[in-house]
Amino acid sequence: MEILFTFVPKEEMQQSIIAEFPDADFHFIYKDKSKLPTADIVVTYGEDLDAEDISNALNLKWIMVASAGVEKMPHSAIAKRGITVSNVRGIHKTPMGESVLGHLLAIKRSLPEIYENQRNHKWERKLRSSELFGSTALILGPGAIGSEIGRLLQAFNVLTIGCNRSGNQADYMNEMISFDELVAKLPEADIVISVLPSTSDTNYLLNLEHFKAMKKDAIFMNFGRGDFVEDEILIEAMKNKMIAYAVLDVFEKEPLPEDHPFWGMDNVIISPHISSKSGKYLERAMEIFRPNLRKWLDGDKEPTNLVNMEKGY
């Protein structure tokens, strides 16, 4: 059994995996695809495989994506071959939940102004601090990450409204709506957070009509994918102060171009696609991979967090 990692974990982690599975043959190689033709399993961040790679990978039966997004993978090539795909859905929930709550509390409790005043050695107590307490949050995509955000928000006495395609119940949501009901519900929300994946249902789902429906003091956070809303629409919404703040972790084009208007807008906060990052990432990904690999070697070919390549999540 040949297992190809297309990234290189720390030496210590490599040794620990090799020691745990002495019968498997591991390769940890970055950007070199020479081992693809013989690999049975590929572990990847999901951004380095194209249709040609899939056709070259003659033995490939399982792709473990050490990430949540699979939109850069060659879906139809993989689906056609019936290759199993799994991801690490859910391990992002802790750092992302903390980032989302951190940004919200920072805005409510005037942290940007506090830092700015310190830089100017200025003791200024007249800040417009407010509270998260008693707010209403609308969470687009209440899956593992969205529900974790919901759980944390509820601890701060925030009412949570989940929004997905079906409107079916999700964890830690006081209420659920479907995409069709979004525009009608937006006027109730103080906070609108998207953690939606990129799929044909969510691509450019949000348009100007949605921003017009939001409260003037609403905070919009895109922590899902950059193609959820066009930059041009967001720029128009924020220039015209249709809402109070946009906190963006994802963008149509990443890195965000140097001359992009977002950089200089004081009601836009730019988080350079790092909200899921924390030192614990790969460690947690391996905690999902290892038992799955054990099962796979024992003949159970259904790893947890299976991804349906046709649906895209």
Add this chain to the structure above:
Amino acid sequence: MEILFTFVPKEEMQQSIIAEFPDADFHFIYKDKSKLPTADIVVTYGEDLDAEDISNALNLKWIMVASAGVEKMPHSAIAKRGITVSNVRGIHKTPMGESVLGHLLAIKRSLPEIYENQRNHKWERKLRSSELFGSTALILGPGAIGSEIGRLLQAFNVLTIGCNRSGNQADYMNEMISFDELVAKLPEADIVISVLPSTSDTNYLLNLEHFKAMKKDAIFMNFGRGDFVEDEILIEAMKNKMIAYAVLDVFEKEPLPEDHPFWGMDNVIISPHISSKSGKYLERAMEIFRPNLRKWLDGDKEPTNLVNMEKGY
């Protein structure tokens, strides 16, 4: 019955109080003490009464302090006269809990660096973000505010250790210790938060020995009172990087002098004593005052949140 407010709430709030208690005679006057001699009840922020005022206030039977701190009040003059004192302990818990969590999450999730990089139009993904998840927090003063902080921290999977004089159990603390056990326990804490009031037991309780006992990557937060630790000790601790961060909402001298070394220290965050502030403050104080006043007028002279003037809290 004459009721003197030594501050002036918004007109709307004044009218609503007057309408609720038509038999009482209200005065809302800032800095003018001419009504003190005839006042039966004084509602104050607790910073504008001295011993002479108390001796002039011949009819005074109840001081309602619309704040938590009573250390600037003339304790013995009030105690001698047997004047009832109550405060609004607990209404600070929501904004303070949100400020404490906001600062902690901001540090863990690299918000100061994110803001700084945006100012420089710099897309930088190599930040040392970490997580609150799995940390241990030591909370000095687990009363209404400290327990609220404990509740929120537990929602982020933080282990909470409460510390007070007695070591008696408090809400939302996984463990309790007394002041005597503090030095021995500090090496376990990733976060040390004081929300202690200023009393003879807590005055300058913290010294260099405590900072030496803390982890090198610990975060210390003083959100209680500025006389919990000498500036000089904190400056020495932070200059020598004995710990990673100090987040200070209170100071020995406020406003913090313009030339104070704290301003320029990049491991010190200066919050200008605003962590309890939010637009909802006075509204909540009145929600405590009004039922207490109703009871008082009905002959029940035991308002909630009684303060023992001899103990000082």
